[in-house]
Amino acid sequence: MSVIREGKVKRVLEDPESSQHVIIEFTNFVTAGDGAKKEELEGKGRLACDITEFLLQYLSDKGIETHYVETLEGPKIRCFRAAILPVEVVCRNVAAGSFCRRYGIDRGIELSEPLVEFFLKDDKLGDPLITEEAVMRLQLVNRSDIGFMKSIALSVNHYLSELFAQQNLRLVDFKLEFGRTADGRLVVADEISGDTMRIWNKEGESLDKDLFREDSGDLLSAYVGLLDILRKTDPKIIPIRSEEVHVMVMPKEGIKNPPGEVTRKGLIRLGFQDVKEVRVGKEFKIVLTRPLTSSLLKGLELMNIKLLTNPIAETHEVRLS
């Protein structure tokens, strides 16, 4: 099998059986600080592979599209070939790691709501934080895909948090990568394991790569423990939650908007002389039965063409987050 890409802890290989798929091989390496710290731990690849298989399968059962197809001997997994987006997505529930250093706050502070952040994938720059606006202005990812990634990150956060909560563990934060498949679907790619998330027990002790980063414990036995814990969970009893999206419909520019005109007159009467124009549109809150997928996104566009919008006179915008 020829190597497509040699990562720090994984190898991406051509799938000899299908050009639609690739094979990801988990090595025994563990790195931290962008490879500044590196070690080989016998059995680590197997553990990361098994945890990834478990979690991607679980997310997929909850309706989240991932690149995972099946597990092979190896430790390897077969995945859909996907062009990886140039930003990675981090979702945080509790302050830890770079978030604490960035804002000078203590490890363990609860965030009022889950926070989604984007990081530019660039090893030379050390994967810096990047704002959504910058992602769009640099045309790295479009607005719709950003909204999609945020929505999925929050869904993943919900399902993983619920799963770990069954075993009294706290999901602190995690990283996701997204890729676009040949048939245009945006899917969760890469691995989801102790290497890509922080998990704490009730005492605030880590069961993840922080043990290696901080030389604070035995990573291998933590990963054995993590896999053990996952196998004790009952993913089936976690219900699929609904997700909310919004559709904004506006009268096209150039088309008179009488409701807006009379509203403006009312505002002027009330003394708001600076109101130059008011245009009245509509907002639809649409609650979906399951997490967003690329085909649901296409469905939302169709809903607009078929009913929500009259394209002769109106424009629409689907807001995912």
Added chain:
Amino acid sequence: MAIAVIRFPGTNNEKDVMRVLASIPGGDPYLVPNYDGPGPLARADGVFIPGGFSYGDYLRAGAVASVEAIIDGVVEIAKAGKPVIGICNGFQILAEAGLLPGVLLPNKSARFVCKWINLRTCETKSIYTEGLDSAILRIPIAHAEGNYYCSEEDLHMLKGEGRVSFRYCNSEGEPTQEVNPNGSLDNIAGIVNERGNVLGMMPHPERASRAILGSTDGLAILENFVRATKAP
């Protein structure tokens, strides 16, 4: 001939329409509630979609009704070349369903307009305006969304193909802006489809069909419609 008069939740002109159609020789109207679906339309020689406020005018006037299963039956009738007429909300439904080009937007005044207007029969040579060459008809309107709008290309096409059936006009028959009751593009009050068998119009001919109502000017349009249902 058998004329299906379709009633959606919120339709409120179906009784007036049935009464006028039944009074016209050859007119044999029967009511079809939307929930019966397209089945009962199979025996129809023509379809009439009366006015009202289908589905409370929610979303956009006519939009929700336009995606009902029964509309598939209306499309079939239209495809077969049989006459289909939509009055007021019926026009809005036909436009939303794509059987007629354009859309009916909220009135320029942002108010419900209910009044008698003058209507000029235009360049059209459709079945509906036979014998009404350049006539000025006195017919009432009653709507909040009658502001006809379409793309420039569509307007050009409608005019070029003689598909504007009626325009709002003054007592001299001139389509001036002063007498445009709702802001309609080019004073358009009614149009037909490419084949000329589907008519949509905002004014209510059934409300101007007896002397006691104040005018009988609308009757000719309905008589033309009934006659067309008999055509082979």
